[in-house]
Amino acid sequence: MxxxxxxxxxxxxxxxxxxxxxxxxxxxxxxxxxxxxxxxxxxxxxxxxxxxxxxxxxxxxxxxxxxxxxxxxxxxxxxxxxxxxxxxxxxxxxxxxxSDSRVETIRGQRGAAALAVFGVIVLLVAVTGRAALPDPVGTAQAAPEGNVYAIADLIFGRYVWAFETVAAVLITAAVGAMALTHRERLARRHSQREQSERRFREGDPKDAAGMPVPGVYARHNAVDTPALLPDGTPAESSVSPVLVARGATRLAEEFATDVGRLGPEPKPGEAESTAERPTEPSDAATSGLPDDSPAAHGTEETDDEPEQDGGDAR
Amino acid sequence: MSPTPYLVLATLLFTIGGAGVLLRRNALVAFMSVELMLNAANLAFVTFARMHGNLDGQIMAFFVMVIAAAEVVVGLAIIVMIFRTRRSASVDDASLLKL
Known part of the structure; x- marks a missing residue:
């Protein structure tokens, strides 16, 4: 009973x-x-x-x-x-x-793959749906003291050799990843002094003291806004080319209109007062920047500059 | 609850992962699809472990997870290295050995 x-x-x-x-x-x-x-x-x-x-x-x-x-x-x-x-x-x-290119390299591959996927789904779902499976027994009997105890018992008992082998596999994987991603330096690393001398010899002398910093304004302090030159035009070279390539930068004009809309002062005065601030940290760089086309001279320098930095970081 | 819905879910996840491997050409997305297939197999293991009242299936799922971790480490290292030399993460561009 x-x-x-x-x-x-x-x-x-x-x-x-x-x-x-x-x-x-x-x-x-x-x-x-x-x-x-x-x-x-x-x-x-x-x-x-x-x-x-x-x-x-x-x-x-x-x-x-x-x-x-x-x-x-x-x-x-x-x-x-x-x-x-x-x-x-x-x-x-x-x-x-x-992101992926949308071009099919093998003709008809996408349709064939979709067909194959559909076939596999139909096959497996039909098989699992039609199989007469018993109701689950539940693991209460197999794990009387609780799931974690029972699993520990199995791992360190019956499956201890598999466990040891898996440990060896993990160690090998870690060492393998380090060996794969390690890179021998083929050329000598340039010292900071050599880089600075090269900048003076080959680069534009206007950029010798470094590139201008991005815009730092009263209401915005970020690397995605270009600095404004004394005449109010944005300095394109002050924003990282990576951000420009991703389209993550803000236009200086857009930001200036924001500030003009929010602030009490009229727009031209605001633009001039904000243009003053980013010039302070890099005095030597911007004092050499006259009114002539600020965007033109920065382009060839910004092209190789981050490339070289990335090479050093790796 | 009958194990059938769990198995159908595992089947669906497995085939969706297979579709990702077949359709996507970004190496990282294809790799994540492989992970999805491993997870689907794990779900089937755990379901069957409960159906049989036996913990061996859970142990198998545990070992699959550990091996998947090791595989991800090595696979991502290879992808990073290919990207360094070829500047591309597409599986179509690594074709130097092709005649």
């Missing part, structure tokens, strides 16, 4: 938990699928990485619902915490604007 009562109580418990689990599943599963589709269809790699993080967090929640709390936590820590952040770092390193 008592085992029957226990079974009945267990069945009642499982049905109650089943309803909650179904609700959880039908909320999480569409989110996970949306994240996966977002990874495939987003044009920028950063957006794809964030969509994939959504999917992985959803899977972590599903693991916890599937009586695997240890794996759920590991999923968040390892995948969402470490691997996705590694991906984001590399995306930042390689260039956020490196």
């Amino acid at each position: 008592s085992p029957l009562a226990a079974v009945a109580a267990q069945v009642g418990e499982t049905t109650a938990s089943t309803a909650g689990e179904e609700v959880l599943f039908w909320i999480i599963a569409p989110l996970a699928v949306i994240g996966a589709l977002g990874l495939v269809f987003s044009r920028k790699a950063v957006h794809g990485a964030l969509f994939l993080a959504v999917t992985m967090i959803g899977l972590a929640i599903l693991y916890i619902a599937l009586e695997a709390p240890f794996l759920g936590v590991v999923q968040v820590v390892v995948y969402t915490g470490a691997i996705m952040m590694l991906f984001l770092f590399v995306i930042m390193l390689i260039g956020v604007d490196a």
Whole structure:
């Protein structure tokens, strides 16, 4: 009698938990699928990485619902915490604007791939849908003292050799990554003195003391706004060419109209007073800058300057 | 709850990941799609572990995660190195060995 009562109580418990689990599943599963589709269809790699993080967090929640709390936590820590952040770092390193070209290199490849994907979905869903799977036993019997204890027992007991091998694999991977990304310096590194001498000899003498700094104004202090020259024109060379290439800069005219709209003074006076400020830190650079075409002389210098900096940083 | 919905979800995620590998030519996105496929396989492992009342599937999922971490480290190092020499993250541009 008592085992029957226990079974009945267990069945009642499982049905109650089943309803909650179904609700959880039908909320999480569409989110996970949306994240996966977002990874495939987003044009920028950063957006794809964030969509994939959504999917992985959803899977972590599903693991916890599937009586695997240890794996759920590991999923968040390892995948969402470490691997996705590694991906984001590399995306930042390689260039956020490196998006796919839309040209098909192999003719008909996209259609064939879509057809194959559709076929695999139909096949696998039909197989898993038609399979007569038993109701889950649950891991309560296999893990009487809790999930973490049971997993530790297995990892350090039956699977200890696999565990040791995996440790060796991890060490090898870390060493391999260091060996792959290490770069021997082929030429001698230029000292600061040599760079400065080269700037005097080859560069424009007006830029000998360094490039002008970006705009520093009363209401805006950022690297994306060009400095204003004494005559009110923006100094193009004061903004990093990387920001210009990404289209992340603000036009000086746009900013000047902002300031003019917000501030009490009229616009021309504001522009002149703001033009005074960025000239102070680089006095020698801007004192040599007369009114003639400030944008023209900066271009050839800005082209090779960051290239050389990047080479040194690596 | 029956394991079938979990398995169908794992199937969907796996095929979407496969579609990403086939369709996208940015090496990083293709690599992330491979990660998605590994995750889908993990979901199936955990589902079957619960179905059988046995923790071996969870152990397998754990080892898959560890191997995936090692694989990501080496793969990203290779992608960074190819980008350094070829200035491109597209899988089509690494074709020096092709005749």
